Amino acid sequence: MNRTSGSAASICMKAVDGSAPWYRRGRKYIVIYRSVVMENIQYVVNIAMGFLSYFIINFVMINLWDYMYGTSGEAIAGYGKEQMIWYVMITEMIWFGARGATVARQVSTDIRNGNIVYMVNKPYYYPFYVMAKYTGEWSVQLPMYAGLAVVMGMAMVGRLPGFRAAALPAVILCVILGITINAGFKLCISLLSFWIEDAHPFQWLYDKLILVIGVIFPIEIFPEKLQPFFRLTPIYTVCYGPAKLVVDFSGEKCMEILCAQLLYVLAGGILIYLVYRKGVKKLYVNGG
Amino acid sequence: MLTAVKNQLWVCLLSVKYNIMREMTNRFTFVTNIVFMMLNNAAFIVQWVILFKMRGEIGGYTMREIMLLWGLTASSYGLSHILFARAFTLHELIVNGKLDAYLVLPKSVLLSVMTSASEASSIGDFLYGLVVMCLFCFSVGRLFLFLLFTVTGALIMTALALLAGSLSFWFVRSEMVGVHVVNTMISFSTYPDGIFHGTARFLLYFVIPVGMAVYWPVHVMVSFDLAMFLKVVGYTVFLMAAAVYVFYRGLKRYSSGNLMEARM
Amino acid sequence: MEAIRVQDLSKTFRVRQKEKGLKGSIRSVLHPRSEEIRAVDEVSFTVEEGEILAFIGPNGAGKSTTIKMLTGILYPDGGKLEVLGIDPTKRRKELAYQIGTVFGQKEQLWTHLTPYDNFRFFGAIYDIPEKETEARIKELGELFELGAFINTPVRGLSLGQRMRCEFAASLIHKPKVLFLDEPTIGLDPVVKETIRSLIKQMNRQLHTTIFLTSHDVGDIEKLCERIIIINAGSVVMDDSMEHLKDIHTSGMSLENMIVEIYKAEGRTVSV
Structure with missing residues (x-):
């Protein structure tokens, strides 16, 4: 997997020189994105195997809520x-569809085995490179899961009352932003590998926070006192927001969530910039 | 015969000990792996606190039984990944021809393979189960049963992984099956069986053996039932025997070189 | 006494054919076509006890397949096979107690443990009583001069030191036959030289039969008394080193000679 994307990067290197204007320099990330998409299309069969896990989880959830x-x-x-079951199916769809080894494993591995040294010196900004690659991964997976979610939902739960197709573009935008924010945080945790040997345990905890509070339940189910606090965490923007808009859309809510997401994108971006800069500095001091 | 068994067990024990020593090379990583895995599992307590606020009992289970269910699943998973972690990635060894190294040793191929790796985080799983069990429903007899069922549960999970992994002896592309079978089992075994009906229930006892690994043991721990207890033990022996048989059948295929195409 | 006896040994692999492109992939799922490849084709030879034999041939000639059959990893489809009087297909475990293997680049040592702990582990695998293992470690430690680093974790050793430990580990159970598959691959000339002298020493002092494959002409030239060349699954030459050198007095190097023989591809070369 690395080799193909590596060659994509070297193509970019020839095409764009350092003095090019910013919009031409940005093109390399699109090329990276596109080559990863092409590559992942070949792994459709593997992705489909993941459907089984998605199906099982939803099956359990449907049974659970039926009972409750x-x-x-x-x-x-x-x-x-x-609404409850559709909510869970949508959040699980985001959870499964956005799964990707790049932000969680690849970055840690690159840092730990010293490959990062070669990537820092390439004419791209490493965090952008990772994000472009990751986006290429999920843009093949997520639509497949979305298709499955719709089929499964219609067959096992039935139509969602009060669903408005017109709201779909706004919802899709929210989903994309949500996944990007999530990836940003995961990338940040992976960047911890500059300082510690194994950042995975921190990934688990972050994942479980999102999973238990945002994926298997909507926030409203928690005691009222806790809710304002949850609204400040990434959970609100990563999975609760998009799923809430699907099951219970309102223009006001949409604006609120989009604003929160933009704030998070900004804050996440700054955080990555700072952590990465500090990490690279440490790299130069200690020589990896 | 007896010394052969003793020697074999001694080698397995040494393997596991050395595996754990390898995981302990970096103390900080080792400890965070264990502690964070325990916290990771504990996060799900929140889920059940919330659910039990809505109803006093779910599928015939109260909080106590759910915690027993969770604890047993975690400990079984943990034990199987401390002792036999390689059973869960068997397909990789088969497809890449890495069983060769074990075939030139004068010990059981299956045991040598299975015990050749351990996962540090699974120590956290194992301990978590014990802690939960002791916090929520401790009694000496129950602890004893819990440990025993942890062993049967771990063996059932390992046998299942072996069966799924051995598929790679026949079908090279079956690599993902093993991972999904075990994941499926875990997904089911952390929810009460009372919420499933009809076909699903059938599947839980006859296709993915969650019933024998977790549901029956929890039942026995809550109110002792000798027949059910024996059924669990009997089923464990049966499944393990089936897994060992299938593995060695597959190994014959491996040795006859039918998998060479995958390696060339 | 014969250490290894091989008669008409054969092994055929079925290799699935796949056409290029998506269409080809689909077609090969619907109508799988396979082709038989005769990896080893009626090979016969014997190796005397205490001999050092070079078993060489170009890539894909059937060397590894033959070694795998001799050690019980692969089953042959035809012919007879005996190592130390034992049929590896039938009594693999029993044979395992009496042979040793060193596969270059494939490590058998645990890198986080010291050589000493590693040796104790291998001692347990071969059911050697602890006292005996201790004595054996001492003996091998002296022979291979491991004293300076026997208590340093293997990952901290240089490649040469590590290889010495690999050899020692594979000798812990006093094997009568040692299979060496490319033992000097990737080593620098100095370490290569050390390894070669070790092999020689093992052979002389412990009377171990050595079955060696290598692409390194130096290994063959400096170590072996006899050379078997295999190409396309068949033995194309089986001769003593001395004899080989005698006939080629034309000043042709061993390397060039081997190249000539490889090029003759499958045809029996008369020397």
């Missing part, structure tokens, strides 16, 4: 049964 709602079907935390 019982026969009365009273709303829980303001969600009807269909």
Whole structure:
């Protein structure tokens, strides 16, 4: 996998020299993105194998909520049964569709085995390179999971009451931003590998925070006192926001979530910039 | 015969000891792996606290039984990955022809392979299960049963992984099956069986053996039932025997070079 | 006494054919076509106890397949096979106690342990009582001059030191036959020289039979008394080193000679 993207990068190197204007220099990331997409299309079969896990998790969740709602079907935390299950299916779709080894494993490995030294000196900004590559990965996977989610939802849960197709573009934008924010945080954790040997345990904790609070439940289910706090965490922008818009859309809510996401993109970007700069500095001092 | 068994066990023990020593090369990493894995598992307590706020019992389980379920799953998974981690990545060894190294040793190929790696984080899983069990429903008898069922659970998971991994002896592209089978088992085994009906229930006992690995043991720990206890033990022996048989059948295929195309 | 006896040994692999491109992939799923490759074709030879034999040939000639059959990793489809009087296909484990293997580049040592701990582990694998293992470690430590680093974790050793430990580990159980597959690959000339003198020493002092494959002409020239060349699955030459040098008095180097023989591809070369 590395080799192909490596060659894509070297093509960019020839095409763009350092004095080119910014929009031409930015093109390299699109080329990286495109070559990863092409590459991943070949792994469609492997991606489809992951469907099984997605199916099982949703199957368990459907059974769980069926049981929890019982026969009365009273709303829980303001969600009807269909809404609740669709919410979980959407967040799980983001969870599975955005899975990718690049931000979590690849970066740590690059740093630990010293490959980073060669990448720092390439004419691209390493964090952008990683993000472009990662985006190439999920843009093949996510639509496949989305298709599966729709088929499974329609077959096993039924139509979502009050769903508005017109809201879809806004929802998709939210999903994309959410995944990017998530990737940013995961990248930041991976960059910790500059200082510690194994950053994976920190990834697990971050993942579980997102999973337990944002993926398997909507935030409204938690005690009211905790909710304002959760709204400040990345959970709100990564998975709760997009899924909430699918099951219960309102223009006001959409604006609120988009604003929060933009703030997070900005903050995440600055954080990556600072951590990466510090890491590279350490690299030059200690020689890897 | 007896000394042969003793020697074999001694070698396995040494292997596991050296594996753990390897994981301990960096103390900080070793400890964070264990502690964070325990925290990672503990995060799910939140899920059940929330769910039990809505209903007093779920699928016939109260918080105590759910924690027992979780604890047993974690400890079984942990134990199997401390002792037999390689069983879970068997396909990789088969497809890349890496069993050669074990075939020139005068010991059981299967045991040498299985015990050739350990996962530090699974020590966290194992300990987490024990802690949960002791915090939520401790009694001496139950602890004893818990440890015993951890062993049967670990063996069932390992046998399942071996069966799935051995598929690679026949079908090179079956690599992902093993991972998914074990993941599926874990997904089911952390939810009460009472929420599943019909076909799903059938699957949980006859296709993915979650029932024998976790549900029955929890039942026995809550109220002792000798017949069920024996059934768990019997099933474990049966599944392990089946896994060993299939592995050695596959190994014959490996030795006859039918997998060479994958390596050339 | 014969250490190895091979008669009409054969091994055929079935290799699936795949056409290029997506269409080809789909076609090969629907109508799999396979081709048989005779990797080893009626090979016969014997090796005497205490001999150092070079078993060489170009890549893909069938060397590894033959070694794998001799050590019980692969089963032959035809012919007879005996190592130390044992049929490796039937009594693999029993044979394992009496042979040793060193595969260059494939490490068998645990890198986080010291050589000493590694040797103790191998001692346990071969069911050697602890006292005996200790004595053996001392003996091998002296022979291979491991004293200075026997208590340093293997990952901290230089490649040469590491190879010396690899050899020592594979000798812990006093094997009668040692299979060496490219033992000097990737080593610098000095270390190569050390390894070669070790092999010679092993052979002389412990009377170990040595079955060696290598692409390194130096290994062959400096170590072996006899040379078997295999090409396209068949033995194309089996002769003593001395004899070989005698006939080629034309000043042709061994390297060039081997190249000529490889080029003759499969045809029996009369020397």
